Amino acid sequence: MTNEDAMIACPQCDALYTARAPDLGEKAVCARCHTVLIAPRRNALLRVMALAVTVVILMAGATFFPFLSVNVAGLSNASSVFDAALAFMDGGAMMLLSVLVLGLIVLIPVLRAVLVLYVLLPLSLGRKPLRHARGAFRLSEELRPWSMAEIFVIGVAVALVKVSDLAQVGYGPAFWMFAALVLISVFQDGMMDRWTIWKTLDEADR
Structure with missing residues (x-):
């Protein structure tokens, strides 16, 4: 060949x-x-877009709603993912860590979902792709290894095993949103037929 x-x-x-x-x-x-x-798959583009919109909505809630609450000796404290990232905002390397936490856990998954919507929306309507659609889809694929929301959930689960012996831990709505978000992201990646999308974009450029 x-x-x-x-x-x-x-x-x-x-x-x-x-x-x-x-x-x-x-x-x-x-x-x-x-x-x-x-x-x-039939109506695969519409399903992938619906899942992408769901990812954006869930991430917005999972970032700002209470994630975990800890109760020790009658004292309790609840924090969100955004609060946890801001806790590192002391300047220097810790500020860089805060930016990385927000970027890898929150911003990159949302950016990937937005890029997928940018590429697939015109295709689902039978229209010509928007400008730089190929570059947008390539960027969303290149960012896939850096989308670490699922790694964050696994890390939290490991930490909870150790903390649960020392304090009473409560799960906030953001915790369940993150768990649902990870499952939806897996379904979205599994449902996306990348070869068909690339083929459609190539044919539109001819």
């Missing part, structure tokens, strides 16, 4: 295949590592 546009590489093992769109409901799977390469 010499036509690179007619080929697809497995994102896990880099095996090359001739790209051929399966029927709706079917999947093209890597023969070596069984990674799903192409999986067109």
